[in-house]
Amino acid sequence: MRNTPNTGIGKSTFCQYVTYRWAKGQLWPRYELVVLIHLRKLTHTRYPPGKEYSPFDILKKEYSPYDDLSKEEKQHFNEQYKTGKVLWILDGYDEFAQNIPAQLKDAFDHVRETQHHILTSRPYAIALPYDVKMEIIGFTDDNIA
Numbered sequence: 001m002r003n004t005p006n007t008g009i010g011k012s013t014f015c016q017y018v019t020y021r022w023a024k025g026q027l028w029p030r031y032e033l034v035v036l037i038h039l040r041k042l043t044h045t046r047y048p049p050g051k052e053y054s055p056f057d058i059l060k061k062e063y064s065p066y067d068d069l070s071k072e073e074k075q076h077f078n079e080q081y082k083t084g085k086v087l088w089i090l091d092g093y094d095e096f097a098q099n100i101p102a103q104l105k106d107a108f109d110h111v112r113e114t115q116h117h118i119l120t121s122r123p124y125a126i127a128l129p130y131d132v133k134m135e136i137i138g139f140t141d142d143n144i145a
Contacts, residue, residue, distance in 0.1 A: 011120040011121075012091050012092070014120070015036055015089045015118070015120060016036070018034075018118075019034050019089060030085070031086060031087040031116070032080050032085040032086070033077070033085065033087070034088075034089060035059055035062075035063075035086060035087070035089065037058065037088065037089065037090050038062075038091050038092060039090055039091060039092040039095060039096035040096060041062065042101065042108070043101065044101050046061065047101055047103055047104055049101070049103050051103060052106060052107075053103055053104050053107050055107050055110060055111050055115075056074060056077055056078065056081075058104070058107060059077065081115070084115070084116060086116070087117065087118070088116070089118045089120075090108075090111070090112070090120070092120060092121070093119050093120065093121035094121040096108075097121070
């Protein structure tokens with residue numbers, strides 16, 4: 001693999017870290033749910049064509065693939081989703097942007113256009129307009145602890 005700028009710099013580590021901090025009650029108390037999605041997992045194989053997937057379908061597949069969620073759980077998620085209480089952390093846009101499965105495009109675009117989210121990408125791979133951009137410059141051994 002060719003070493004390109006920002007490869008292995010810590011974007012996924014950042015996503016996991018802030019998700020963990022939220023779960024411990026140390027970040028973003030306004031959100032009732034933080035959803036970390038590794039975009040490289042949103043593939044044709046895992047999400048077969050022939051169906052349009054919703055953000056809820058993605059949440060269920062990534063977090064509860066073998067268990068059916070109850071009607072109440074789905075309704076609770078939809079309420080959080082509609083009221084802006086879900087933060088989506090979308091990791092690895094650069095690995096996803098070149099080959100977004102058509103059956104996932106509407107769900108992805110809806111999350112990106114209507115929901116609070118953090119999207120990670122190598123800088124060269126993103127042409128989406130954002131008001132705030134942050135660059136992760138890497139972690140040292142001391143930072144990781």
